[in-house]
Amino acid sequence: AQKITQTQPGMFVQEKEAVTLDCTYDTSDQSYGLFWYKQPSSGEMIFLIYQGSYDEQNATEGRYSLNFQKARKSANLVISASQLGDSAMYFCAMNRGNAGNMLTFGGGTRLMVKP
Amino acid sequence: GAGVSQSPRYKVAKRGQDVALRCDPISGHVSLFWYQQALGQGPEFLTYFQNEAQLDKSGLPSDRFFAERPEGSVSTLKIQRTQQEDSAVYLCASSPGDRGLMWVQPQHFGDGTRLSIL
Numbered sequence: 001a002q003k004i005t006q007t008q009p010g011m012f013v014q015e016k017e018a019v020t021l022d023c024t025y026d027t028s029d030q031s032y033g034l035f036w037y038k039q040p041s042s043g044e045m046i047f048l049i050y051q052g053s054y055d056e057q058n059a060t061e062g063r064y065s066l067n068f069q070k071a072r073k074s075a076n077l078v079i080s081a082s083q084l085g086d087s088a089m090y091f092c093a094m095n096r097g098n099a100g101n102m103l104t105f106g107g108g109t110r111l112m113v114k115p
Numbered sequence: 116g117a118g119v120s121q122s123p124r125y126k127v128a129k130r131g132q133d134v135a136l137r138c139d140p141i142s143g144h145v146s147l148f149w150y151q152q153a154l155g156q157g158p159e160f161l162t163y164f165q166n167e168a169q170l171d172k173s174g175l176p177s178d179r180f181f182a183e184r185p186e187g188s189v190s191t192l193k194i195q196r197t198q199q200e201d202s203a204v205y206l207c208a209s210s211p212g213d214r215g216l217m218w219v220q221p222q223h224f225g226d227g228t229r230l231s232i233l
Contacts, residue, residue: 102160
């Protein structure tokens with residue numbers, strides 16, 4: 001079975017600074033995808049970034065980057081130059097390659113950006 | 116709009132009533148997923164459709180939960196004889212669903228339906 005662990009229930013970051021949100025995963029699959037989603041207080045789930053298990057380079061998407069360390073089974077999200085609008089819940093998720101695309105989510109990290 | 120649309124946005128029902136939640140996926144998306152999100156937790160998988168076929172319903176918590184997607188587009192999640200523990204946000208997501216590429220495709224979520232059972 002797959003498992004996603006996010007060990008930081010809540011984090012503060014100063015506006016304009018960078019922040020790293022931790023995510024570790026457990027799977028016996030060789031093919032899988034790792035995803036990060038943002039959920040503001042309004043409730044919608046916004047896709048941020050994706051990393052495939054065979055991707056050799058870390059994914060980047062604007063101010064978001066994914067620090068993928070396969071041997072350590074970690075997929076940390078790095079947000080550069082934090083903005084007030086980044087305050088939200090952040091969820092790490094993974095799916096099982098070739099065995100269904102359903103996502104397994106971690107418990108989330110609440111990020112609060114201070115002005 | 117072009118995103119996933121869910122209705123109603125909020126639903127309040129008395130214990131024992133039946134409810135129906137609707138999801139309209141992104142046009143052309145083959146895969147459709149339902150998730151349940153309890154307060155303060157991450158979403159949990161309920162069921163999955165590929166076109167009109169329900170390929171996985173292993174996450175449905177009881178036989179009171181039923182989902183359908185009869186024409187391969189709009190989906191309905193039905194909960195019969197609701198209980199207080201059914202109170203949660205129900206999220207629908209869709210993805211293109213191309214065979215061979217499914218596991219690299221991000222899912223796009225709707226705004227959810229917040230269900231409260233009194």
